[in-house]
Amino acid sequence: MKLPFLSSSPQKTGMTDELLLAIDIGTEVLKVLLFKCSASGVQIVKSARIFQQQHAMRSGVIRSLNTVVENCRLAFNEVTETVEPELLPRKVVMGIAGELIHGVSVVVNYDREDKGAQEVDAKEQKNIYSHGRESVYANGRNKLAEKYGMDPEDIEVLHVTVSGVEIGGMSVDSLIGFTGKQVRLHFYASFAPRTYLDALRNIAGNLGLELMGIVSQPYAMARVVEGASERTFNGVFVDIGGGTTDVALVQKGNVSDTQIFSFGGRVFTKRIAVSYTHLTLPTIHSV
Numbered sequence: 642m643k644l645p646f647l648s649s650s651p652q653k654t655g656m657t658d659e660l661l662l663a664i665d666i667g668t669e670v671l672k673v674l675l676f677k678c679s680a681s682g683v684q685i686v687k688s689a690r691i692f693q694q695q696h697a698m699r700s701g702v703i704r705s706l707n708t709v710v711e712n713c714r715l716a717f718n719e720v721t722e723t724v725e726p727e728l729l730p731r732k733v734v735m736g737i738a739g740e741l742i743h744g745v746s747v748v749v750n751y752d753r754e755d756k757g758a759q760e761v762d763a764k765e766q767k768n769i770y771s772h773g774r775e776s777v778y779a780n781g782r783n784k785l786a787e788k789y790g791m792d793p794e795d796i797e798v799l800h801v802t803v804s805g806v807e808i809g810g811m812s813v814d815s816l817i818g819f820t821g822k823q824v825r826l827h828f829y830a831s832f833a834p835r836t837y838l839d840a841l842r843n844i845a846g847n848l849g850l851e852l853m854g855i856v857s858q859p860y861a862m863a864r865v866v867e868g869a870s871e872r873t874f875n876g877v878f879v880d881i882g883g884g885t886t887d888v889a890l891v892q893k894g895n896v897s898d899t900q901i902f903s904f905g906g907r908v909f910t911k912r913i914a915v916s917y918t919h920l921t922l923p924t925i926h927s928v
Contacts, residue, residue, distance in 0.1 A: 673691075691719075700885055710843075737857060747828045751773065753824060797833055798830060800856070804892075808820075831899065866878075870895075887902075
């Protein structure tokens with residue numbers, strides 16, 4: 642099994658018996674998972690949930706770093722209380738949400754110039770994909786920077802995935818072996834402000850952990866369901882948390898769009914409370 646935050650399979654990296662940590666810093670609840678990964682799947686060893694203080698988070702954004710670090714430490718101690726010191730996890734993957742986490746679908750056109758009659762080989766496909774990713778990195782960062790009035794240098798790319806490939810007007814799974822002059826690459830990419838990511842790196846450092854990767858939570862949610870990567874799968878995933886609502890759109894097995902809205906359970910609860918205060922209750926007469 643190849644997880645998105647691993648550069649290669651667990652067998653190649655020798656991580657099949659290594660304990661790893663996953664942290665989801667939610668507005669209401671902080672979740673920590675202790676697990677192992679192998680070719681057969683992910684083995685959950687233990688989990689912990691810590692309810693966050695009201696001042697710790699707001700709409701998925703860390704407001705009190707010290708409070709969140711302490712909550713992470715409490716959860717870490719809970720999941721590792723029976724683990725021998727030499728076996729304690731040293732690496733962590735973290736999820737990130739919030740209204741400034743931005744997912745975009747980008748289409749990159751590539752002209753093969755005078756190679757239209759030649760079949761694409763593995764080397765050329767790699768070069769085409771590399772060209773496409775470079776374009777996504779530049780255009781996506783600039784798009785988000787313009788939207789929120791930020792400097793492009795203050796924005797980092799979380800991950801870039803190919804969501805569709807066309808050559809000569811025909812949709813294909815791989816370019817290798819096909820001919821055609823015009824190539825169109827469809828990418829999904831997610832970006833986040835550097836400040837957000839630095840806060841997560843700070844937390845990992847305070848816990849003495851190596852940060853393996855940071856994953857956009859809507860993207861992770863859309864990838865976790867069995868069969869969601871199949872070409873025949875289309876669907877919408879909605880995750881209503883305490884401070885944010887995450888939405889992911891999957892088309893033909895690929896995540897094509899994500900949105901994170903800065904409202905969740907806290908807002909719903911307040912709205913219900915306000916609505917009920919305006920209700921006129923019936924008068925009950927005693928007999």
